[in-house]
Amino acid sequence: MEMDASPSMPFQAQLPVELAGGPEIAFFDLETTMPLRGSWKRYALLEFGAILVCPKKLVEVGSYSTLIRPSDLSVITDASIRCNGICPELVASAPSFHEVADEVFRILHGRVWAGHNILKFDCVRIQEAFEEIGRPSPQPRGTIDTLPLLTQKFGKRAGNMKMDSLAAYFGLGRQMHRSLGDVRMNLEILKYCATVLFLESNYSDMFPVNSLINESTIPRNNAGGSASPVETNATADPSAPASNMEPFDLMHNIEQMRIDQNESMENFRSTTSVATLAAGEGCSQCVGFSQPEEVSTQCVRASLAPSPYQQSVPRIVLLHKDTPLQLCQMGMKIHFRLSTKFAPKLSFMVYVESSLHNILDLCDNLAESLHVESGSSSQWRHVINTNYAKSASVRLHIPTVINDHVAMYSTEIYHKEPSGNTRRLVFREPDAEELEPLIIPGNMVDAYFNLETYDFQEYAGIRLVAKTLVLHAN
Secondary structure: OOOOOOOOOOHHHOOOHHHOOOOOEEEEEEEEOOOOOOOOOOOOEEEEEEEEEEOOOOEEEEEEEEEOOOOOHHHOOHHHHHHHOOOHHHHOOOOOHHHHHHHHHHHHOOOEEEEOOHHHHHHHHHHHHHHHOOOOOOOOOEEEEHHHHHHHHHOOOOOOOOHHHHHHHOOOOOOOOOHHHHHHHHHHHHHHHHHHHHHHHHOOOOOOOOOOOOOOEEOOEOOOOOEOOEEEEOOOOOOOOHHHOOOOOHHHHHHHOOOOOOOOHHHHHOOOOHHHHOOOOOHHHOOOOEOHHHOOHHHEEEEEEEOOOOOOOEEEEEEEOOEEOEEEEEEEEEEEEEEOOOOOOEEEEEEOOHHHHHHHHHHHHHHHHHHHHOOOOOEEEOOOEOOOOOOOEEEEEEOEEEEOOEEEEOOEEEEEOOOOOEEEEEOOOOOHHHHHHHOOOOOEEEEEEEEEEEEEOOEEEEEEEEEEEEEEOO
């Protein structure tokens, strides 16, 4: 028996009583509204869907889904309807979250939670929903976020590793952006990926092995005895014997990704890009970064958010489909050498192609308009520079962080040899003399970067902050 969105059918009608609070994995997904540009309102839940899965057999043993009526139907905008098809008429007679909170709590509390990109979105939305009705939020026994898990183990062979891309890769049909259908698709994708990796790692003589990469760190010193970058091999040798590869063990990796139940739910609130970069070693870790061709201009917007430094002064954030916009561009030609004007913070300029130019120009216009509307008197500086050459260029920033009173680059930097072999460079402290010989005008660089706005000392604009750089040798 399968449960529909009817609020009159309780969850326990689907599941035997003995399964309540049991060891099953709770795969769940939310559909929400999309807050209006500049709105301080939170996301409103429109649908909750979950399946309980036996961890030993990976089969569904129960399911539940319900539409949810927000307190204000006007928050369901046209953009929200285009995303998931849930219109005000569809949820007008649905229960409020307060009415279904008991069932949601019973499904989730004390179980392992699973889903695609749940740590950055669904977990946060669940906590917010319970806070709004003044009730304690359910707590997971552990979490399995299949976005970083599959990106680490399956690589980028399925493109951007979004649900619809993975579904298309395996021929599972289109993602419908409805909760129950999406979680079932999520489970099938997990099974398909695990099967492919099992075959590759155990039958390498019949199937190509191109999934896991083992890295080792080998420190070295230069002739003068001073610290040099630590190089790590980030390219697997295709001729290496299969015995060097560990077979993919799904349950082992699930266990590795569990979060201790005593950890605070505040971990779910992290909005930095560090979570998206922690998926694995090497350049394949850059999950969540979109190439310009993957960005829908209709889904890009600028919004105000509280400043982390001055709570009374909001900051501008650039969003794509309601998540922070992060971009990547392969093969950007370096224009100018490393600038040390604001050392230890470094930057350099690269030429920008038309596709990236269009996205950055759109972001610049949206952010500038909101900057003016917010009442700031700072002069806006455009992110695209046309002063130095006929071709447009942008500046990539390499920021530093302080760790135990020691400054270090927060950008991960790799060096790619002409042979294709890629090495990670780990600097013990910012040193432009070591980095400068690698940033040569005319050479290429692959860049993964965030779009961060600033308003400082009478100037404002967008700063492109590099999270990962792959510097190509000449």
